[in-house]
Amino acid sequence: xxxxxxxxxxxxxEGKMKAVVSVTFDNAFxxxxxxxxxxxxxxxxAMPSRKTPSGEFRxxxxxxxSEARASIQSAILEKYQTMLVEEEAGASSSETEDKxx
Numbered sequence: 001x002x003x004x005x006x007x008x009x010x011x012x013x014e015g016k017m018k019a020v021v022s023v024t025f026d027n028a029f030x031x032x033x034x035x036x037x038x039x040x041x042x043x044x045x046a047m048p049s050r051k052t053p054s055g056e057f058r059x060x061x062x063x064x065x066s067e068a069r070a071s072i073q074s075a076i077l078e079k080y081q082t083m084l085v086e087e088e089a090g091a092s093s094s095e096t097e098d099k100x101x
Contacts, residue, residue, distance in 0.1 A: 001025050003072065006079045008036075011087075018043065021076055031061050034072075036080055043080070045073045 005024035012018055019036040033048040049057040063069040 001068075003075050005030075006076055008080060008083055011080075011083070019080055021045070021080075023072065023076065034076065036076065043077055045076055 003023055003025060004027045005022075007022045007024075008019045009022065010020045016038050017035050018038055021034040021036060022030055022032045023034060024030045031048065035046040037044055037046050047059045047062040049059050051057055063072060
């Protein structure tokens with residue numbers, strides 16, 4: 001199964017949740033609402049989940065093997081870092097334009 005598209009729909013600079021992501025597999029299946037979370041140990045992904053009547057959160061969709069999770073997480077975080085760099089470059093070029101340079 002190949003990741004064919006990653007779309008980062010929202011980025012928050014404040015708070016622990018940094019982005020909400022959709023991942024498409026084999027141009028045929030998409031998983032929405034994967035969250036990028038920042039913890040003391042760095043960034044990680046949280047799969048889409050639903051709160052049960054007992055108050056526990058259960059994943060709606062998730063990889064079965066740790067290798068699959070690691071592969072998905074790596075691809076998502078790489079795309080997220082690329083987006084942050086692009087945003088930063090865009091912000092600095094617009095600041096330069098604002099100063100008339």
